[in-house]
Amino acid sequence: MKDYNGLLAPAEGKLGILLPGMGAVATTLIAGVLAVRKGEGQPIGSLTQMGKIRTADGNQLIKDFVPLASLDDVEFGGWDVYEDNVYEASLKAEVLGYKTLQPVRAELEALKPMKAAFDPHYVKNLDGTHVKQFTTKLDLAEQVIADIRNFKAERECSRLVMVWCGSTEIYHEPSETHRTLAAFEEGLRTSAANIAPSMIYAYAALKEGVPFVNGAPNLTVDVPALLELAALTNTPVAGKDFKTGQTLMKTILAPGLSARALGVRGWFSTNILGNRDGLVLDDPDNFKTKEVSKLSVLDSVFHPEENPELYGDMYHKVRINYYPPAGDNKESWDNIDIFGWLNYPMQIKIDFLCRDSILAAPLVLDLALFSDLAKRAGMSGVQEWLSFYLKSPQTTDPAVRPEHDIFKQLVTLHNTLRDFMGVSRVETSNLEQYQDEPVA
Numbered sequence: 001m002k003d004y005n006g007l008l009a010p011a012e013g014k015l016g017i018l019l020p021g022m023g024a025v026a027t028t029l030i031a032g033v034l035a036v037r038k039g040e041g042q043p044i045g046s047l048t049q050m051g052k053i054r055t056a057d058g059n060q061l062i063k064d065f066v067p068l069a070s071l072d073d074v075e076f077g078g079w080d081v082y083e084d085n086v087y088e089a090s091l092k093a094e095v096l097g098y099k100t101l102q103p104v105r106a107e108l109e110a111l112k113p114m115k116a117a118f119d120p121h122y123v124k125n126l127d128g129t130h131v132k133q134f135t136t137k138l139d140l141a142e143q144v145i146a147d148i149r150n151f152k153a154e155r156e157c158s159r160l161v162m163v164w165c166g167s168t169e170i171y172h173e174p175s176e177t178h179r180t181l182a183a184f185e186e187g188l189r190t191s192a193a194n195i196a197p198s199m200i201y202a203y204a205a206l207k208e209g210v211p212f213v214n215g216a217p218n219l220t221v222d223v224p225a226l227l228e229l230a231a232l233t234n235t236p237v238a239g240k241d242f243k244t245g246q247t248l249m250k251t252i253l254a255p256g257l258s259a260r261a262l263g264v265r266g267w268f269s270t271n272i273l274g275n276r277d278g279l280v281l282d283d284p285d286n287f288k289t290k291e292v293s294k295l296s297v298l299d300s301v302f303h304p305e306e307n308p309e310l311y312g313d314m315y316h317k318v319r320i321n322y323y324p325p326a327g328d329n330k331e332s333w334d335n336i337d338i339f340g341w342l343n344y345p346m347q348i349k350i351d352f353l354c355r356d357s358i359l360a361a362p363l364v365l366d367l368a369l370f371s372d373l374a375k376r377a378g379m380s381g382v383q384e385w386l387s388f389y390l391k392s393p394q395t396t397d398p399a400v401r402p403e404h405d406i407f408k409q410l411v412t413l414h415n416t417l418r419d420f421m422g423v424s425r426v427e428t429s430n431l432e433q434y435q436d437e438p439v440a
């Protein structure tokens, strides 16, 4: 157990949460936090606000157990390729209703996105014009760094975190430019084509020692060059892709089937989604990034190589369909072909009428507050304990397959919080013997 007690700096002063991409998820987060502050709603779905942890003194609210930034001390800022203020963007996103938005309208109107670091090559279906002009990509990164510094000074923040809530960029593989920090910085100077906008934000944040979390499946910070920079500036990172909706259901259900040694022959997931995220994902190159992320989850739960009779022939298919009338209210269907005793087949059908951004907003809040906690605890690099929130978690050792079982991920998260506070941890290997007490 690593002992952080005594190293953990208190959450003094204001925390700035910087959001590249101020669309449905970001605006739902901001309006939600402002509404909660006014007592106009409850932060449901957020572990930092409502979750409990078992301690020697019984179950305790996580926010009473570890020193987190208070919602009253949070400031929001961000960038977007559209210049709508956060109120206008919330109306367009059509996630929150009039009754939620009106009490916080003035504060939302005052929040205007900064000009984006953007490249239409990476997001083909957007045509925003609220973008920075630049000579080289290094110049672009320096402009983002200047934005970060100005925001910190103007809002009088003592600490910052950055969570990418921008669109999913096209699929690309790591290359020579991403292998070392020196190669990456040379790539910035020469405006290498394979440096995506999300990498520019990540570079700027890490240069400034600002924790960076990637909420989309883009490559972004999942490359050696940026991990090198994170180590150099002692900065935590986490990614990728918020675990909401269909994948959340998958990582809840699959561990149960595996626990009962029930076989799975096929898992077909499809959904209809009509928001801007759905529009971006309608492009095959952008969908490919999402598909890779969504497909990765089942193998690490089922371990087909160890259980070939149960999961060796499983067919896993994921589709996303852009269907504008659905808006942010995604409908997702799963057909799961399972088999039991003597190979007799059965089927499970899931029809989940979810609200994507309602599920994602509390994740952004938790990831922001926990990354700030990690920074104050002196942690740097990939924060595997935040895998709980992510579809494609990064691991400290890229050769190690990430854990996707949400229950194991939760135990790891709780144990890390115990480490921070110098309280004895319960090994995840003893999971069978370990159960959190029912929450009072």
Ligand SMILES: NC(=O)c1ccc[n+]([C@@H]2O[C@H](COP(=O)([O-])OP(=O)(O)OC[C@H]3O[C@@H](n4cnc5c(N)ncnc54)[C@H](O)[C@@H]3O)[C@@H](O)[C@H]2O)c1
Pocket (backbone or CB within 6 Å): 020, 021, 022, 023, 024, 025, 026, 079, 080, 081, 082, 093, 116, 117, 118, 119, 123, 126, 128, 164, 165, 166, 167, 168, 169, 197, 198, 215, 216, 217, 241, 242, 243, 244, 245, 275, 276, 277, 280, 356, 357, 359, 360
């Ligand atoms: N909502 C969910 O449940 C969920 C789950 C997992 C991942 N995500 C990911 O989170 C991200 C945000 O989702 P959303 O529903 O808010 O999408 P959205 O389309 O409503 O918002 C994304 C915003 O990013 C902006 N943008 C794109 N490129 C940018 C850049 N380079 N700089 C600044 N702004 C940029 C777009 O203009 C848009 O306003 C998407 O990548 C999505 O795939 C969402």
